[in-house]
Amino acid sequence: MTESQFISQNREKWRELELLLSRTNRDPDRLHELFISVSGDLSYAQTFYPNRSVRQYLNNLTQQVFDSINTRKTQFQFRELLVFFARRLPAEVHRSRNAFWISLLVFFVSVIIGVVSSAQNDNFSRVILGDNYVNMTEANINNGDPMAVYKDEAKVDMFLGITINNIRVAFFAFILGLLGGVGTIILLMTNGIMLGAFQYMFYTKGLFLTSFLTIWIHGTIEISAIIIAGAAGLILGNGLLFPKTFKRLQSLQQASQQALVVLLGTIPLFIMAGALEAFVTRYTEMPDFIKVLIIGGSLLIILFMWMYLPARMAKKAWIPEVIVAQPNALDEALGSVKYRSLSENFVLTVAQFRNTLGSYSQVALPSLLLFMAILWYHLKTFDGYSYDLLPDSLPFFRFEYGGVSIFVFAWGTITAALIKLGTYGTSESNIWGKHTLRTHARSILLLCIILSAFYFAGFWIGIAVLALASIQFVAKMVVEQQRLSTISTGLVREIYRFCIQHYLKFIPMIICLILIYAVVNLLMTSGLSSYFISFISWHDIFNDRILDQLFIEHVLNFTVLQFLLPIIYFMSINTYQSIQCRVEAIDLRKRFKDFGNSATILE
Known part of the structure; x- marks a missing residue:
């Protein structure tokens, strides 16, 4: 037929x-x-x-x-919330009890390190807590109100600020588990050492009992929640490093589901801790026995929810087995070409990113190490450093600070990454072949123009040039050049014309990519890097703390750029193919109406 x-x-x-x-x-x-x-x-x-x-x-x-x-x-039911806290959460806590004990042990040992280090070095508390905080605390002690710090802000503002900050810390503890649990351990150690140094500072002033009965009004729940969030991060890291008999992705999916349940269980704890710190802790003159009752009641809540209920469920065999989701459905989608919605394209992009991560890391990781070496040299020899300058004033991704060497390095790195991504779905694995430069000459030149606009002319000029070139055109050019080896000028014009004619159809994809970058950037600027910066600063890699901050922030920004690049690339290609399918389908529907008017239609 x-x-x-x-x-x-x-x-x-x-x-x-x-x-x-x-x-x-x-x-x-x-x-x-x-x-x-x-x-x-x-x-x-x-x-x-x-x-x-x-x-x-x-x-x-x-x-x-x-x-x-x-x-x-979908409709929220209050009964589901009760089932979550009474059944599902205790079940996950029992399954992951080893992670909880490890998190508790790391935090407890870190507190001891903070105490012992403070006892050995009188200035240790200033290194850990900062001169401003120590000076403020000493001033409050001299004024006869050592806990005055809890009385400064308005109650509601203090409650919201503390709660949001604590939830942010918990989220960081969770997400840092993707670094194999190392990031989570650093966060736990940072908070534990700070707590040990804080308590020892009051001990040396003869105010240990006063400080203990004050800060642990909210600290009992708050510190417990941080330890629990640390356990969630360790669950995630364990699933990544030790897949057992599962595929690594299957193990990570299972671990992320378990860790997310544990993390969600900390949100009520942080709300309670924020309320206690904002509305109760400030009343430092209340009788000690009331403080003891509050601390004891808080401890009983923690023990009941996170120890008694899980143990009771295990004793009565109420804990169901874990059902591992099979991710193979995503693999089937990789080879098909069809019209997909924005969400479907995003799911496919994540699957493609997952499949190419191993081979892509062969380019990304060596370039990251090389960038760290180049940046370390720049910071060691940079003459324009001043205490009056903020870290954002010294972006080495700009010509006036990075010079030509950073530009050439960035251009070469992104070019190699794109060519490597262009081999996805082909048998080609070597990106350094003798025909590489000739095959991808147009893409390399276009990339140089776009990068030059950002590096030499500024951010907004770069955005204008990128918008004119369109990211989908750059990605499609890499694919076609890899597929055809040589690409005609006519095909280049055809691809570019399609991108421009249907530019508005790419807007949802562009918005999605902007939101992804915004979320990642929010995590970076809201304190994710501060834990690494603080931890590294204690070891004096550079002479000044601000240099440590510059180094870590630039390394993290470069890492984020490297691993966002595959998402941008695959999302652009999938959206291009999807829009192309949709345009052809609309064209076919139009032909249906005229079917029979011409004998040559669709022949």
Whole structure:
């Protein structure tokens, strides 16, 4: 059967299904009947017309039916919240009890380190807590109110600020588990050492009991929640490093589900701790026995929720087995070409990023080490450093500070990364072949122009040049040059014309990429790097703390750029192909209306 005959035979049925999908009130029996029939047509088209628009059209049509059938109504129920805290959370705590003990041990040992170090070095508390905080505390002690720091702010503002900050710390403890648990351990050690130094400072002033009965009003719950969040990060790191009999991705998926449940369980604790610190701790004159009751009650809540309930569930065998989700469905999507929504393209992008991460790291990690060496040399020899300058005033990704060497390095690194990504889905693995420069000459030149605009002319000029070139055009050029080895000028014009003509259709993708960058940048600027900076500063890598901060922030920014690049690349390609399929499907639908007017249509 020719394609024209196939369309002529089934087009009325397809039109009926389109009309039925456009209605609010649908006949479910007829919808089911048409869905089965059109699914059969799709299978036939995939077999006999795999590269034709009719296959793309039918794939899009059946996807719409599937989405309409499987739309689920979500509604929050208070009973689910009770089940979560009474059943699911204790079950996950018991399964991951080793991570909790390790987190507690790391924190407790860190507190001892803070105490012992403070006892050995009188200035240790100033190194850890900062001169400003120590001076303020000493001034409060001299004024006869050592706990005055808890009375400075308005109650509501203090409550919101403390709660948000504590939740942020917990989230960092969780997300740093992706570094194999090392980042989580550093965060736990940082907080533990600070606590030990803080308590010893008051001990030397003869105010240990006063400080203990004050800060542990809220600290009992707050410190417990930080330890629990640290356990969530260790669960994540354990799943990444020790997959056992599972694939590494399966192990990470299972661990992330368990860790996320544990992390969500800390949110009420941080709210309680914030409320106590803002509304109760400030009343330092209250009788000691009331403080003891509050501390004891807080401790009982922690022991009941995080020790008694998990042990009780385990004793009564109420803990269900873990069901491991199979991620193979994502792998099947990698080889198919069809119209996808923005969310589907994002899921596919994550799957592609996962599959190429190992080979991409062969380029990313060596370039990161080289960048660290170059940056270390710049900071050691830089003459323009001043205490009056903030870290943001010294971006080495700009010409006036980085010079030509940083530009050449960045250009070479991004070029190598893009060429490596261009080998995805092919048998080619060596990006340093003799034809590489000639094959990707246009892409390398275009990348040089875009990067030069950012580096030499400034951020907004770079954005303007990137918008004019369009990121989807750059990504598509890399793909086509890798696929065809040589690419004609006519094909370049055709790709660019398509990107410009349908530029507005790429806007949702661009917004999605901007949001991803904004979230990552928020994590970076809101204190994620501060834990590493503080930890490194204690070891005096550079003579000045601000140099440590510059080094860590530039390394983190470069790392983020490297690992956002594959997401930008794959998202651009998937969106380009999706829009191309959609345009062809719309064109085919238009041909349906004129079918029969010309004998040459779709032949």
